[in-house]
Amino acid sequence: xxxxxxVPVQAERDYDVVIGRGVRRRLTELLPAGVRVFLLHPPALxxxxxxxxxTLADAGHQVLRHCTPDGEEAKxxxxxxxxxxxxxxxxxxxxxxxxxxxxxxTTDLAGFIAASWLRGVxxxxxxxxxxxxxxxxxxxxxxxxxxxxxxxxxAFHSPLAVLxxxxxxxxxxxxxxxxxxxxxxxxxxxxxxxxxxxxEAGPAAAIDPTGDVLADLxxxxxxxxxxxxxxxxREAGRREILNYGHTLAHAIEHHEQFRWRHGDxxxxxxxxxxxxxxxxxxxxxxxxxxxxxxLTSLGLPTTYRSGAWPALREAMGRDKxxxxxxxxxxxxxxxxxxxxxxxxxxxxxQDAYTAISEEPR
Ligand code: GLY
Numbered sequence: 001x002x003x004x005x006x007v008p009v010q011a012e013r014d015y016d017v018v019i020g021r022g023v024r025r026r027l028t029e030l031l032p033a034g035v036r037v038f039l040l041h042p043p044a045l046x047x048x049x050x051x052x053x054x055t056l057a058d059a060g061h062q063v064l065r066h067c068t069p070d071g072e073e074a075k076x077x078x079x080x081x082x083x084x085x086x087x088x089x090x091x092x093x094x095x096x097x098x099x100x101x102x103x104x105x106t107t108d109l110a111g112f113i114a115a116s117w118l119r120g121v122x123x124x125x126x127x128x129x130x131x132x133x134x135x136x137x138x139x140x141x142x143x144x145x146x147x148x149x150x151x152x153x154x155a156f157h158s159p160l161a162v163l164x165x166x167x168x169x170x171x172x173x174x175x176x177x178x179x180x181x182x183x184x185x186x187x188x189x190x191x192x193x194x195x196x197x198x199x200e201a202g203p204a205a206a207i208d209p210t211g212d213v214l215a216d217l218x219x220x221x222x223x224x225x226x227x228x229x230x231x232x233x234r235e236a237g238r239r240e241i242l243n244y245g246h247t248l249a250h251a252i253e254h255h256e257q258f259r260w261r262h263g264d265x266x267x268x269x270x271x272x273x274x275x276x277x278x279x280x281x282x283x284x285x286x287x288x289x290x291x292x293x294x295l296t297s298l299g300l301p302t303t304y305r306s307g308a309w310p311a312l313r314e315a316m317g318r319d320k321x322x323x324x325x326x327x328x329x330x331x332x333x334x335x336x337x338x339x340x341x342x343x344x345x346x347x348x349x350q351d352a353y354t355a356i357s358e359e360p361r
Contacts, residue, residue: 005219009138010230011158017138017222019215024052024126024165027099028059031124036062036096038087040110042070042103045128049101052126064090072258074105075112075144077153083113097122097160103129104136104262108151111142115157122160128168130180131263134187134221137162139229139239150258156234164218169209177207179263181298184217186270187224189291190244190330190338195220196294203297241338244330245270251315255308267300268356275352277331280341287335306357309350 004020018026031037037056041049046067053063066083068074098121100110107125114123125137143154169177181199188195198213199206205213225242232238249269253260274291277283292302304312316327327349331341 005215007219007222007226009158009226011140011233013158015159015161017162017164017226019133019164019166019219019222021166021215023163024101024167025055026163027052027124027126028055028061030161030163031056031059031061031097032095034060036064036090036092038064038066038083038090038092038096038098038113039101040066040068040083040098040106040113041101042074042106043067044070045101052101064092068102068106068109071103071105072145072150074102074109075150077144077146079109080113080116080144083109084117087113087117092117092121094118094121097124099124099126100137101126101128102132103127104132107132107137108141108143108154111140111157111159112144112154114159115142115155120157123157125159125162127162127164129172130169130177130218131183132180133162133164133218134180135183135225135242137164138222138225139242140233158233164222166209166215166218169214172209174207175261177209178298178300179261179267181207181217182263182267182270182295182300184221185294185298186242186244186266187221188294189270189274189332189335190241191224191227191336192220193335195224196290196335199294199297203294207298240340241330244332244338245273247316247319247327247329248272248312250319251312252304252308254315255311264301267295268302268304271295271302272352272356273329273331275355276329276341276344276348277333279348279352279355280331280344282331282333282339282341284334287332290335303356303358306354306359309353309357312353313349 004018007017098114100107127133127137140156140158142157143151146152245266249265252265271291274288278288326343329341
């Protein structure tokens, strides 16, 4: 195991996000002696989780395993009920620990089971995707979906620790790495210009899972998120800046019936938010162009279908961040200078969309 980087997060009880190669092996150091472990993971990770489970058993922990469906299919009331039933049959106590190994859907579910079982037990997240490392696993948001929408049922429940083992990233498809990178770019624009400089210096090196640049970018993105959630865990105000680019992104995801990767939708949403601020006279054209340039250099989408505007506009009105009939966007006045744009004129919304729309092919 090489040197690991640690980012502290302040929450109801402070915890560390540990980033490095092989850090999944630190799980045994974090678990109190003799506790039982409920391990949640998707099917594709079964072999890797065998090794983790064997290590835990060798360290004296009784391990219960639950293989969840892939992706968002894991975040249902039915899967949660199955988990609660297993925990009940095993008489899982408040001293025992839940561990989620997988992408954002797995850690969201694991966190929710931990938040709800016996009114709260400890959870450790072991995110295995780039998006999970820099976003879902950090910050204590947990939840499941209902037929009416994503993450409608959940709780804030901070983990005992988050272990971001960079070795998982070597097995990720390039498209997933790119999509995860969109959230890192977002962190660069809202708070850390060094992230943007690293992408500009070499986009391929920046998302090379075997290189050192990505390790530093994960640390920087986690540090941005840690700083924000440490001051506003429950999203009373400042945490909203993490949703930069997400208002249009959520509308695109909904319009695509969640077949688009979240990061791809965020990429388009970031350019839209930049265009909106540019056209509102809040952001200079060079910073707007910088959004497009960096995201394009990573192979991420920066345009969307022109005819989709009415459906996207309607979906944005239903966004969790909307207040009544009023839309509010996180926008920038410069790099690392986020603010809000409340109730923009319809013409402005439409003009910004025209700037990112592509003609039907
Ligand atoms: N993904 C945004 C947040 O955690 O607040």
